[in-house]
Amino acid sequence: MATPQDLENIMARIKLRDRAAFSELYSATSAKLFGVALRVLKDRAAAEDVLQEVFVKIWNKADRYAVTGHSPMTWLITIARNTAIDRLRASGPATEDVDEVLGLAAAGPTPEQAAVAAGEARRIVECLGELEADRAEAVRGFYLEGYSYQEVAERYDVPLNTMKTWLRRSLMSLRECLAS
């Protein structure tokens, strides 16, 4: 099992176009990323396509990794999840990486400023546990299943606007919990 530091080293080598490092990254992370793609798409063939697309992006955008301040797994999972969600929503890309929005000259945080320390990020699970179970599941559904408000409203049999309010209140509670 590759440690976060192993993955950092691998990412640094990939940035230098080291193909062996790319192969190592694939071995270390493809099962997790395939799991994410499958969870979103629920279709093996589509998830296989997306996995390949994800690793092409990883290779081509490796020089953008450090700018995000993300841990390697956060960066990789974000790419995998967004690529899978985009595939799910046939109407066109609904997500994009912040870096694409900002371009190269953006005044983003410097690489030394991690977005969230890895240990701190794990608190999301604990904080989700403090929400009512169905609301925590809805948040997971929005991230991992590409739910729309409409779908979640139908699933929980609540009006659309109620659903929106639910989600916002849930996110507000999450944010408070994470900041505490």
Next chain:
Amino acid sequence: MTDRYDISPEMGVLAAEYVLGTMSAETRAAFKARLVNEPALVEEVRAWEAYFATMAELEVEEVTPPARIQRALEAQLFGEPAGAVEAATQSIWEKVSFWRGVSLASSAVAVVALGVAVLPYIQPPDPGAMPEGLDATGIPDGTILMTHLIPTENSTLGLAVTREPSGQLQVRRVAGDMSDGRAQELWLIVGDGAPVSLGLLGEDPLTTIDPDPQVARLFEAGAVLAISDEPAGGSPTGAPTGEVLALGTLVAL
């Protein structure tokens, strides 16, 4: 969440909705416009990305993908052999496009160098077998096409090829040899078309090949001839499967 910047709870929630992808198109566009000028908001978005990705990392089961994905991926990115015929065919194409340029540049030299050598093989066309003024392939009567196949990087094989007006090919090995247990197959590549097999080279220095009329019709100045290394008996697939050993472009004499 993060105390590093002054972000209102409402903007923090908007950032989370942006990451989840639940916003309407208009709200999303407006939010993106603010991101460009507000590093604090970018930080907030990245924090949510990290939280949600960590949730997925901790909660989503790993599923080992099929091995063919990695092979396809590396073939796509690096053009490396995927252990399959397709990859070998792809590599011949890469080499064809590269060597096509080299071959064009050297063809003038080849004509001068080999012009004398090929003369003894030229025979007058059989006038009864073809229409007035044209040979069987539509090339003007009496035109001889020739090329010098120059060896590729890891090869020593060199050949002189003439295509007589009758359609017959004379392939003369001028450098290099056969490899034990392997065959050398001659291919014709016209434009962007797939390689067409012309047959296997014999042990002797001179191989004479009489292509089928429909294949003979394909020959033209500028077409490429190539030799590939193949298993004994020739390519099992009908397309080149091994290394390109030599390559040249046909010119009209």
